[in-house]
Amino acid sequence: MFSKICLALFISTSAFASYEGAEKFYGRGTINLSGYRRTVIELVNGGYYFSAVPWMKNFLVKNDRTLDADLEYAFDKMLYHTGVKPFESLPVEILSRSRSGNIRYILAKRLFKQGNLREAIEQLEQVSADHPAYPFVAHMKGTIYGALNNSNEAEGQFKDCIRASERQMGRVDSNLQREQLALNKDYCVAGIGRVQFANKKYQDADLTYLDIQKSSFVWPEILFEEAWTSYYVKNYNRTLGKLVSYKAPVFDFIFKPEVEVLKALTYMKMCLYDDAKKTADDFYKDLFENSKQLRAFLNSRGKDYKYFYGLMADNEEGKSLPIALGAPILRSIQKDGAFLEMKGSLSSALAEYNNLRKKSESSFRANLMQNLKQVLDDYRTVIGAYVRSGMISKYGELFSAFQGMSFIKLEILAQKKERLYQTDAPVGDKKRGDVKYIDRNDKQYFWTFNGEFWADELGDYVFALRSEC
Numbered sequence: 001m002f003s004k005i006c007l008a009l010f011i012s013t014s015a016f017a018s019y020e021g022a023e024k025f026y027g028r029g030t031i032n033l034s035g036y037r038r039t040v041i042e043l044v045n046g047g048y049y050f051s052a053v054p055w056m057k058n059f060l061v062k063n064d065r066t067l068d069a070d071l072e073y074a075f076d077k078m079l080y081h082t083g084v085k086p087f088e089s090l091p092v093e094i095l096s097r098s099r100s101g102n103i104r105y106i107l108a109k110r111l112f113k114q115g116n117l118r119e120a121i122e123q124l125e126q127v128s129a130d131h132p133a134y135p136f137v138a139h140m141k142g143t144i145y146g147a148l149n150n151s152n153e154a155e156g157q158f159k160d161c162i163r164a165s166e167r168q169m170g171r172v173d174s175n176l177q178r179e180q181l182a183l184n185k186d187y188c189v190a191g192i193g194r195v196q197f198a199n200k201k202y203q204d205a206d207l208t209y210l211d212i213q214k215s216s217f218v219w220p221e222i223l224f225e226e227a228w229t230s231y232y233v234k235n236y237n238r239t240l241g242k243l244v245s246y247k248a249p250v251f252d253f254i255f256k257p258e259v260e261v262l263k264a265l266t267y268m269k270m271c272l273y274d275d276a277k278k279t280a281d282d283f284y285k286d287l288f289e290n291s292k293q294l295r296a297f298l299n300s301r302g303k304d305y306k307y308f309y310g311l312m313a314d315n316e317e318g319k320s321l322p323i324a325l326g327a328p329i330l331r332s333i334q335k336d337g338a339f340l341e342m343k344g345s346l347s348s349a350l351a352e353y354n355n356l357r358k359k360s361e362s363s364f365r366a367n368l369m370q371n372l373k374q375v376l377d378d379y380r381t382v383i384g385a386y387v388r389s390g391m392i393s394k395y396g397e398l399f400s401a402f403q404g405m406s407f408i409k410l411e412i413l414a415q416k417k418e419r420l421y422q423t424d425a426p427v428g429d430k431k432r433g434d435v436k437y438i439d440r441n442d443k444q445y446f447w448t449f450n451g452e453f454w455a456d457e458l459g460d461y462v463f464a465l466r467s468e469c
Contacts, residue, residue, distance in 0.1 A: 018042070018045075018046045019043075019046050019048065019359065021042040021046065022039050022042035022043045022046060022048070022364075023362070023364040024042075025038040025039045025042055033059065033062055033063060036055050036056075036058060036059040036062075037059060037068075037071055039052070039055060040052045040055050040056050040059060040071065040074060040078075041070060041071060041074045043055075043368075044074040044075075044077050044078050045074065045077075048352060048356070048368065049077075049078050049081040049082050049348075049352070050081075050082055050348065050349040050352045050353075050371075050372055050375050051352060051356065051368040051371050051372055051375075052078060052371075053078070053082060053086050053371065053375050054371045054374055054375065055371065056075065056078060056087075057086070057087065057090065059071075060087075060090060060094050060095070060097065060098070061090070061094055063097065064097070065097065066097050066098070066099060067097065067098050067099065067100075072098065072099060072100060075098065075100055075103075076100050076101075076102060079100070079102045081348065082345060082348075082349075083341060083342070083345050084102055084103075084105070084106050085342060085345065085379075085382055086375065086378060086379075087103070087106060088106055088109075088110070092107060092110065095107055101126075101127040101128070101131040101132075101133045101134075101137070102133055104123045104124060104126050104127050104137075105123075105124070105127070105133055105136065105137060105140070107120075107123045108120040108121075108123040108124045108137075108140060108144075109140070111123065112140070112143075112144060112147075117144050117147060117148055120140075120144055121141065121144055121145075124137050124140060124141050124144075129164070132168065134164050134168075135161055135164040135165040135168055135181060135184050135185075136161075136184055138157050138158075138160045138161035138164055138188070139157075139158070139161045139184055139187060139188050139191070141157040141161075142154050142155075142156075142157035142158040142160075142161055142188060142191050143191065145157055146191065146194070146195055146198070151195050151198070151199055154191070154195050155192055155195050155196075158188040158189075158191040158192045158195070159188075159192065161184065161185070161188035161191075162185050162188050162189060165181045165182070165184050165185035165188065166181075166185060168181050169181045169182065169185075182216075183216070183217055183218065183337065186212050186213075186216045186217070186218040186219075187218055189208065189209075189211050189212050190209070190212060190218055190222055190225075192208050193205045193208035193209045193222070193225065194225070196208060197225070197228070197229060200232075202229050202232045202233050203233065205225075205229050206226065206229045206230070206233075209222050209225065209226050209229070217335075217337065220251060220254055223242055223245060223246075224242075224243075224246075224256060224258070224259060224262075226242055227239045227242040227243050227259075227262060228262065230242065231262065231265075231266060231269075234269075236266045236269055236270050236465075236467070237465055239262065239266045240263065240266055240267075240465070243259055243262060243263050243266075246259050252328075252331065253331040253332055253334065253335045254332060255325075255328045255329050255331070255332040255394060256332075256397070257283075257287065257397050257398050257400075257401035258397065258400075258401055258404075260279060260282075260283045260401065260405075261283075261401050261404040261405060261408070263279050264276045264279040264280050264283070264405065264408045265404070265408060267279060268408060268411060268412060268415070269467075269469075270465060270467040270468065270469065271415070271419075271467060271468040271469035272465065272467075272468060273412050273415065273416050276408060276412055277409065277412050280405045280408055280409050280412075283401070283402075283405055284402075284405065287325075287398060287401075287402075288402070290323070290324045290325045291325070291395065291398045291399070291402070293323050293324060293325070294323055294325050294329075294391070294394075294395050294398070295395055297322065297323045298388075298391060298392060298395060301388075303385075303388070304384075305380075305381045305382075305384030305385045305388060306380065306381065306384055307384070308384040308385070308387040308388040308391070309380045309381070309383050309384035309387065310384075311326070311330070311387065312330055312333070312334070312383070312384075312387045315327060315330040315331075315334075316334070325394075329390070329391055329394045330387070330391075332390075332394070333386075333387055333390040333391075336390070338386065339383070339386060339387075339390075342379065342382060342383050342386065343383065345379060346376065346379040346380070346383065349372060349375050349376055349379060350376065352372060353369065353372045353373075353376065356368055356369055356372065357369070
């Protein structure tokens with residue numbers, strides 16, 4: 001899930017490492033393999049991480065041996081600043097020459113995506129528990145074991161991830177590192193809840209989800225999972241209460257069509273057919289034509305990644321977009337952790353480029369600036385591809401949601417028809433809500449909801465509707 005691995009702060013191996021030292025090793029003519037190695041080390045120790053990326057990639061391609069200790073150290077230091085994205089496209093046989101825990105993570109990630117789960121585990125097992133990347137490695141191991149339906153091992157790895165994240169948080173000085181580790185910890189808590197949910201331990205999952213603070217970046221998406229947990233224990237009023245939180249302005253970046261599907265499904269379970277039908281009708285009214293427009297738009301742009309990069313840039317500048325669903329979908333992508341990380345890397349590369357421009361003109365500077373232009377171009381392409389992928393994913397969610405809503409509408413018609421033939425069917429009264437229909441414990445209190453959302457109440461709302469089944 002994360003492509004940038006938190007590493008410990010590095011101390012330069014040489015007090016004299018500098019731009020000038022790198023230029024000396026680079027020379028004025030063609031660069032050989034040894035020159036690549038020494039120049040990369042000097043550039044990294046001098047703080048020119050992004051400038052060294054193309055040469056590091058060239059070295060990995062041309063070198064047929066495992067990396068020596070000094071270059072491995074410089075490579076890990078580079079990855080701390082650049083993230084692993086620039087190297088993810090390299091072939092497996094080339095990446096395998098590095099013993100870096102970060103590269104093991106890249107390999108495992110790729111193998112996981114290819115469905116080679118056992119091979120991915122083998123790569124992750126080679127990362128020691130004292131490696132700074134270990135909390136993220138444990139997270140991935142938990143995810144993979146969950147995909148292998150090994151619930152006990154998955155839960156054990158997620159717990160290990162929580163412990164490792166907390167331990168590492170106490171060792172780092174950077175706020176960015178602490179935030180990444182805290183986020184990783186919360187995702188591992190969520191992982192335990194998901195394992196419990198998959199095993200139909202709904203009450204356990206509900207309690208586990210409560211361990212995630214509302215201030216967490218993870219919590220908004222977990223709220224939907226909590227709503228499903230309440231649904232499966234037949235606490236439908238609490239399901240509806242959790243879902244209404246998504247109407248709060250603070251959640252304007254959430255674009256999740258499944259929320260309305262679960263809402264309609266819950267009303268149907270309570271035999272509140274008019275409410276279910278209205279939810280489905282409103283969903284079609286608001287999104288059907290817009291979803292067709294989105295599909296046509298995606299088909300028309302193809303894999304023009306630079307266009308999608310520009311589309312996101314326009315959205316961030318408040319410019320109008322060519323499709324109605326563009327703004328809400330792009331807002332949801334903007335909040336994604338992987339997107340924020342790539343955007344941060346692009347910003348750092350731009351800062352390095354501007355710093356390099358202040359150096360005296362030379363062939364070495366010219367080559368480094370060319371390197372950086374390539375890196376910047378690659379980042380823009382990767383970000384554009386991520387934006388496109390995110391928009392396609394959201395269209396997929398819409399398509400699935402319409403399928404669900406179609407089923408619900410047909411089911412409503414069938415159940416309403418069946419009710420017509422039941423002479424003893426309950427007749428609804430005019431009183432829609434009553435606190436007696438709320439399932440609560442001694443620590444839960446009643447507050448009336450008047451349409452205003454308060455931050456500390458989000459996720460705690462509960463409806464008071466009587467089932468008409």
